[in-house]
Amino acid sequence: MKVKARTVTAALMATGLFAFSSAAMATNGYFTHGVGTESKAMGGSGAGSSENMGAIGVATNPALAVFSDEKWQVGLSIFSPMRSYTTTGGLAGQQGTFSLSNGNYDSANEAFPIPYVGKNWKFSNGGALSVVFYGRGGMNTEWDSGQSVFTNPGGQLPGPAEFPGLFGGGKAGVDLMQAFLNVNYSSMIGESFAWGLGPVIAMQSFEATGLSFFAPYTQTYADGAAVGAPVPPENLTDNGHDTSVGYGLSAGIWFGSDRVSFGLAYQSTIEMEEFSKYSDLYAQQGGFDIPSTIKAGLSFKTSDSVTLNLDVEHIAYTDVDSVSNPIGNLIGGCWTANPDPFNPANSPPFAPFGESSGCLGADNGAGFGWEDMTVYKVGVSVKSSDTSTWRFGYSYGEQPIPSSEVLFNILAPGVMEQHLTFGWTGVRPNGNVMSFSLMYAPESTVTGANTFDPFQTIELKMSQLDFEFAYRF
Numbered sequence: 110m111k112v113k114a115r116t117v118t119a120a121l122m123a124t125g126l127f128a129f130s131s132a133a134m135a136t137n138g139y140f141t142h143g144v145g146t147e148s149k150a151m152g153g154s155g156a157g158s159s160e161n162m163g164a165i166g167v168a169t170n171p172a173l174a175v176f177s178d179e180k181w182q183v184g185l186s187i188f189s190p191m192r193s194y195t196t197t198g199g200l201a202g203q204q205g206t207f208s209l210s211n212g213n214y215d216s217a218n219e220a221f222p223i224p225y226v227g228k229n230w231k232f233s234n235g236g237a238l239s240v241v242f243y244g245r246g247g248m249n250t251e252w253d254s255g256q257s258v259f260t261n262p263g264g265q266l267p268g269p270a271e272f273p274g275l276f277g278g279g280k281a282g283v284d285l286m287q288a289f290l291n292v293n294y295s296s297m298i299g300e301s302f303a304w305g306l307g308p309v310i311a312m313q314s315f316e317a318t319g320l321s322f323f324a325p326y327t328q329t330y331a332d333g334a335a336v337g338a339p340v341p342p343e344n345l346t347d348n349g350h351d352t353s354v355g356y357g358l359s360a361g362i363w364f365g366s367d368r369v370s371f372g373l374a375y376q377s378t379i380e381m382e383e384f385s386k387y388s389d390l391y392a393q394q395g396g397f398d399i400p401s402t403i404k405a406g407l408s409f410k411t412s413d414s415v416t417l418n419l420d421v422e423h424i425a426y427t428d429v430d431s432v433s434n435p436i437g438n439l440i441g442g443c444w445t446a447n448p449d450p451f452n453p454a455n456s457p458p459f460a461p462f463g464e465s466s467g468c469l470g471a472d473n474g475a476g477f478g479w480e481d482m483t484v485y486k487v488g489v490s491v492k493s494s495d496t497s498t499w500r501f502g503y504s505y506g507e508q509p510i511p512s513s514e515v516l517f518n519i520l521a522p523g524v525m526e527q528h529l530t531f532g533w534t535g536v537r538p539n540g541n542v543m544s545f546s547l548m549y550a551p552e553s554t555v556t557g558a559n560t561f562d563p564f565q566t567i568e569l570k571m572s573q574l575d576f577e578f579a580y581r582f
Contacts, residue, residue, distance in 0.1 A: 136573065137484050138424055138509050139248045139285065139521070140402070142528045142548060144168035145225070146184050146579035150532020150546035151488025152502025154418035156406030157363065157372035160490065163542070163581050164227030167239045167293045170374040170406070171305030171361040174237040174295040179229050180542070184579030186223040192216040192250060192571045194519050199565025202259030202269025207561035209275070210257045216282070217251040225579075236296040239307075246287035246313075246399065248521045254280045258322070274319045275519060278346065281319025283520045287399060288312050291359060303363040311355045311379045311399055317390060317520075320346035326439055326446040327389040328471040334445060335463040342389035345469070355381035355399065369409040376402045378428045391431040392474035400428040418488040426479040426509055434476035436517050436560050442467020443475070477521055478514030482506050488530075495536075500546070502530035512557030515567040522569040526553045541582045548575040 136142040143153025145165035155162065156170045163182040166173040193215045199208040227241030258277040259269045275281040288311070295305030324330055324342050333340035357379035363372045379399035388395035404422035411417055427433040439446040444460040446468065466473045484506030491499045508524045532546035550573035559565040 136525050136528065136550060137422070137504075137506055138426060138479065138482050138523045140246050140424060141244075142484075142504055142530075142550075143486075144243055144245055146532065146544040146546045146577045147500065147534060148488075149548060149575070149577060150500035150502060150530050150544070151418055151490060152420075152486040152504040152528060152530050153422070153484070154406060154420040154486040154488035154502060154504075155408070156361070156374050156404045156420050157365070157370050157408040158406065158416065158418055159363065159365075159367065159370055159408070160416065163579070164229040164239045164241050165225055165243065165579075167227075167241055167291055167295070167305060167307075167359075168243055168245070168289070170363065170372045170404070171291070171293045171307060171359050172295050172303040172363040172372065172374070173361070174229055174239040174293060174305055175235065175297050175303045177229050177237070177239075178581065179231050180581040182225075182227045182579060182581045184225045184577055186575055186577035188221045188223055189219050189574045190249075190571060191219055191573065192522050194522065194570065195568045196559070197566050199559065199562045202261055202271075205261055206564075207258060207260045207559070208269075208565055209559065209562075209567070210259070211565075212256075214252060214256055217253065218249055221249070234296070236294060239291065239293040239295070241293075242288065242290050244286070244288045246285075248283060248285040248523065250520055250522070251282035252280065252319070252519070272322065276320055276322050278319040278321035281520070282317075284314070284316045284350070285521075286314045293359065301364055301366060304361070306360045307358075309357045309359050309376060309379060311357065311381065312352065313355075313381060313397070313399070314350050314352045315384050315387060315397065316348075316350045317346050317387060320390065323469060326443055326469055328443075328465045328468040328474065329389050331443055331445045331463075331465040331468045335465070342470070344386055344395070345389040346387075348386040351384045351386035353382035353384055353397070355379045357399070365408075367410070370407075372406045372408070374404050378425070389470040391470065392434050392476055393430055393472055394470055396429075397431050398429045400425045400432070414492040416490045418486070418490075420486040420488070422484045422486065424482045424484070427481050430473070431476045432479045434474060435478040436475045436514055438467030438473055438475040439469070440467075442471070442473055443469075475517070477517050478511055479509040479523075480511065482509045497536075498534040500530075500532040500534070502528075504528045504530075508553060508555060510555050510569070512555060513560075515555060515557040515569055516560045518555075518569060519567070522571050524553045524555050524569050524571050525550045525573060527551055541580065543581075544579045546575075546577045548573070550574075
């Protein structure tokens, strides 16, 4: 048993690394709308369902493994996010502003493969051990050098100058990837209560490019400049991929009957190692923890063949300073980043000379300004025969980006709000199970002013498609 367990874990890790290298999500913020093909086909719902959704069901609710079979389960998603932004107006660098070039721009990279793999082992006492590896979180943008910025850095030039790239440092973008390994034990107490519990190992990778123009607004630079010896930051941008590992806990319960049941699941905040190569970019010297999530689901059969799922999920993005700290921290807490005083939208108080607690990389460093997100999900499964089940779903959650935070979020435009889903599960004559899901997220936008040129308007836009196929054998 020990040898088999080690072999299986190694296989899962190897497969998961492929997912880790390919994931690029941005649906509910930067989390997927669901995990597992059956759940995704129902809008990401199913936390309260006792339906057999395979080992991957523990990512929806750790208690559900007791209802799943012992089959191996593999899945592959092709995820396609379409991201763009539009800029209009502005002062084109006049009077000390930092202005983006006007126009409509599209991000490159619009197709990403995202696999998952899992396995259950059932015990004679009714318990189940599950090991699953999957990608759930991530963000990817790549803005080429066709854009430019107009500015007069530090008032050192006689007039505005043009610099190439989104933020003046050439081709810009971020590549954040997060993958999870859940090792979960679940069991029944009686016939109407189940529980599940286990550790979560998370791995993430990050790269940023084209951000060199923000060097004077890092804590490294500001602290040096305050004593007359500014130090160029080495860990801000263009340092390749950096990786980190962290650990957390997931737990869940289920209770009810075949007709009506309820589920509750929680995943703790996962404290990750810092991104040392980007300690001058993210708050707390490169900190980037993974936020906690809690979800509840009610499932009931309206007939022998139709099951309705009603779920709600809360994602606590404010757990993570690098994600939730506003860009305004630069203005109030980084003395080198004060905009020109002519700008009434950024009138005093300004950061006093030498203040650096809000600079990039500092303990209270500026981030993306994301708020918590609550998502409401409805899913339906219709069993048309003993071997065929059709699934439908819808989810809605107000996107987490305030209009005041659009400038930095060109790098991370997680603005999706609605997801329409569809899928099917079929049992083959040999007992194996195949499923597919299709998701369409209609275009969603957020519009606001450029923080450093309030006369310029920035509109972020995104729409998405996702197709996933899974097989249990």
